[in-house]
Amino acid sequence: MGNSHYLKKYVQMHPDNKMGWYLLGKEYEKNGQHGKANYCFNQAGGVFEAFETSKMPSDIWKEYESKLLQQAEAKDRRVLRARRTLVVLMLMLLALVPSVDAPGRSMVAEEAPVSSKPEGAAPAEESQGGKRQGSVQAVVKNQTIFTAAQEGGFGAGGPQPVPAPFTHPNLLQGRLAVLELKKQGQWLLWNRRLPVGYTIENNGPGSLSYQSYDPKTCNCKLPDGDEMAGEAFAWTGEQEQQALLFSAIQAYKNNTGRYPERLEDLLRPFPGNWMSGTTDGMKEAFQPLLQDAIAGAAGKEPDGGKQNAGGAKAVGPLAKTWGGKPFFKEQLQIVVDKSSHRLAVVSGRVILRNYKVGLGGDRTPEGKYVISDKVMNPNGRADGDFGSRGMQLSGTNYAIHGTNDPSSVGEDESQGCVRMSKADIEELFDLVPMGTPVLISKGGLPDDVLVPKERFHTKREQDQTNPRKTYHWL
Known part of the structure; x- marks a missing residue:
């Protein structure tokens, strides 16, 4: 092949x-x-x-x-060469862009050279106070913030690093690590263990160093090795949690006409279980994401957002992300491809998961739906026809659910429902909230299954069974 x-x-x-x-x-x-x-x-x-x-x-x-x-x-x-050339040109332009005064400051860096010195090179002379001569403030060393972009350079997929703001040390303190997303067709592929494509580090007033870690062009190793890889892994996990929470907040608003006042509003027993559970990180991120959603709907910048332009001023759960905002800014959606027997969880152009599913051929309807309810152990059983989890499609008798016949996954043996393996449906149940949009059509998703070894799970605290109803999904 x-x-x-x-x-x-x-x-x-x-x-x-x-x-x-x-x-x-x-x-x-x-x-x-x-x-x-x-x-x-x-x-x-x-x-x-x-x-x-x-x-x-x-x-x-x-x-x-x-x-x-x-x-x-x-x-x-040609595309790969063009992207590399673009990165080099954008960095060269930094040398020509004058620094901009920070609010309340009168001192401006005279130039913004781009340094090509390797990581760990000796810094320029410092004053006795520990600050570089002429700097607005000292650079915070070993502070790494993250974002992700299409492999090969500045690409699509989320908030992208923009060169000009880096010319002022107040907007990037320490180091920005850009993780690389592989591109397949129209999609960018998310992964819990995304590789570091390159880093940009502030070395003083308007001085930056760029270091690529593309194995095709550089036999380079990360300066902090396992430590940075561990931070990157933690960051991707945080972004998945924040994507779920942000999507739940939006779905709740779309359905009820108001925003949730407390995290508990999203964690009620069935049928109010917008989310199946939570994590410590989500508890910490609820208020910042709620304020971000409210401000975004009003067309305003969240409080302190301008200060967070490069992540230097951000605090709390968003402090490690470029821009001081969550990476995934579009509501999670489910896309089902009948031609390839795939179900993907996407945000914009980024695929977070791509599962193998069983369908019903022409019996599986095409169109747009939403997850109208989420139930654990449909009909009181975890080993029944519908497995341990079920998510009904609005206005239909169809659902995305588990199965007690795992061999049917990947085949057209259902009466129209979407079947998933036990591990996959239980992860999907935790990963997407009630109210998630669902699109079923033919074509569009890649064949490659995209499932991490480290499954996404939340801590469940509420009853999500529904013993009062017997489900007759198809």
């Missing part, structure tokens, strides 16, 4: 290219994946008919395939 990677990327970028679909179908057919092959052949339309029913030599389409793959690989190389 070496060619399928580029062919899949090609048809995602060029969905109207019938020949691309035909070639991808031939790859699937060659590897015994006949269901996927048939889907591609249907997309290929007349091209499939022309090649399969005629006596046209196979070497003609093989030659076309070879040229198409060469073009796709060449484009990938």
